[in-house]
Amino acid sequence: MRTHGAVISGLILALTLNACAAKQKEILRTKESQVKLRSMQSRVFDMSDRNRLLRTIIATMQDLGFVIEKADEILGVVSGTKRSGYTLRMTVSIRPRGRTQMIVRSNAQYNLQTVEDPEPYQQFFAALSKALFLEAQQVE
Amino acid sequence: MTFRTFSSICILVTFLGFSVVGCQLRIPKDALALSPESLKDRQLQTRTFQSNDEKMLLTASAALLQDLGYTIEESEIPCGVIVCSRERDVTDLKQVLGYFIIGAITGVYVPPDHKQKVVASVVTRPLDEKRIAVRITFQHMVWNTNDQLVKNEQLNDPKIYREFFSKLSKSVFLVAHEI
Numbered sequence: 033m034r035t036h037g038a039v040i041s042g043l044i045l046a047l048t049l050n051a052c053a054a055k056q057k058e059i060l061r062t063k064e065s066q067v068k069l070r071s072m073q074s075r076v077f078d079m080s081d082r083n084r085l086l087r088t089i090i091a092t093m094q095d096l097g098f099v100i101e102k103a104d105e106i107l108g109v110v111s112g113t114k115r116s117g118y119t120l121r122m123t124v125s126i127r128p129r130g131r132t133q134m135i136v137r138s139n140a141q142y143n144l145q146t147v148e149d150p151e152p153y154q155q156f157f158a159a160l161s162k163a164l165f166l167e168a169q170q171v172e
Numbered sequence: 173m174t175f176r177t178f179s180s181i182c183i184l185v186t187f188l189g190f191s192v193v194g195c196q197l198r199i200p201k202d203a204l205a206l207s208p209e210s211l212k213d214r215q216l217q218t219r220t221f222q223s224n225d226e227k228m229l230l231t232a233s234a235a236l237l238q239d240l241g242y243t244i245e246e247s248e249i250p251c252g253v254i255v256c257s258r259e260r261d262v263t264d265l266k267q268v269l270g271y272f273i274i275g276a277i278t279g280v281y282v283p284p285d286h287k288q289k290v291v292a293s294v295v296t297r298p299l300d301e302k303r304i305a306v307r308i309t310f311q312h313m314v315w316n317t318n319d320q321l322v323k324n325e326q327l328n329d330p331k332i333y334r335e336f337f338s339k340l341s342k343s344v345f346l347v348a349h350e351i
Contacts, residue, residue, distance in 0.1 A: 086251050090295055091307075094217070095210045097326055099311045100293035101255050103248040110251075112293070115311045115324045120203055142199040149198075155205040162206070 064148045072150040074137040075157045076129060077164065085134055085164075086110060089124050092163045096156070098122065118143055122156075136160065216330055218307040219337045221344065226252060226296050226304055228347055233294045233306065236336075236343040242292070252296035262288040262314060283316040290327075308336055 062069060079085055082105070089110050090100055098112035098120075108126040113119060122140040129135045138156055140147040147153075221229060230252065234244055237256045246255035268284045275281035290312045297305045310332060314323035 083250060087297055090251060090253065091297060094293075094295060094307055094309055095206060095214060096204060097207075097210070097213070097309075099255075099291050099309050099326075100253055100295060101291070102246055103251040103253040105248060105250040113291075113311070114203070115313065115326060116203075117324060118200070118203075119324060120199070122204075140199075140204070142203070143197075145197070145199075147199050151201070152199055152204040155202075159204070159206045 062146065062148070069139075069148065070137070072148075072153050073139050074135055075160075077134050077136060077161075078132060079134055079164070080128065080132055082108060082126065082128075082134070085126055085136070088163050089126070089136070089160065092156075092160045093122070093124070095163070096159060120147075213326075213328065214307070216328070216333050217309055218305050219340070220299065220303050220305050222302060223304055223344075224298070224301055226298060229296050229304055229306060229344065230254060230294070232343040232347040233296075233308075233340060235347060236340055237292075237294070239339070239343070242290075254294040255291075256294075257289060257291045259287065259289045262286065283318045283320070285314050285322065286317045286319075287315045289313045306337075306340065308333070 064072075077085065086103065086105060086108065090103060093100060093110065093112045096114065097116060098114045100110065100112045102109070102111040104110075109123060110125075111121070111123045113121050120140060120142050122138055124136060124138040126134050126136050136157070138153060140152060140156075223229060227249065230247075230249060234247070234254055237244060237254070240258070242256040242258045244254060244256050247253065262285050264285065271282045271284050290310060292308055292310045294306065294308045297307070299305055310327040311325065312323065312327055313321060316322050
């Protein structure tokens, strides 16, 4: 009887530990490779004005239906959430590339899934390019 | 209804159920694309103020949000951003009674709405040397008494935005006059 109890306890412990290990694996898991993800999530823009780029990103995200939840000019990061029956969270970061260009990178999470399709990112960058172009036209 | 028809309906419903779940697993195709409504939404959510004092406009916005019972969660003045939220009880006696009566008749009890969380971001943007645009976006989430999320959407009622900007104009006046 005691042996049975010990076996059952052992099994429960093993299952718990296994579940715990599986969850921990999830923390750093992605379907796509790091290089592929970076390439689909990043675009280079010919501009060096950090503040203007961040403000245009914020305006674009608002046009797409996001509520901005965090913005940090020093770090160059904007995060927001779109709620439309679903929850879509997105972080956009910027960093300089040389003196005249900036790299914009966005990553999104749809409900409980990381967005790893290239199409939504293409759509976001199309909207951002349009906003930057319109703004450039407005300035001239 | 024959057993055959009944089983066909069951299978169809199950298939439909799976398809709906399947749809929800993937991001909608146009989730990050500019929609035809985006310009309309922008106009609804934006007002232009004849001012070059962005800090004053943000201060007036923060003061108004406090007047309305919102908690400021985040602010980044160099980018012109204020993030805020408000939670409240939205239990509606009429809905509770209505759902109870429907439940008593049909035997299916639907839990009524219980809690709402509104999140909003105010963003200022200088248009030129004399004009600054202020844009606010509201979204809300509603949970029922079983703690299930039943609404998760952007608020598009023009009344809300009109009222906010009318109050913001007053707040700008009060801040400008240091009241």
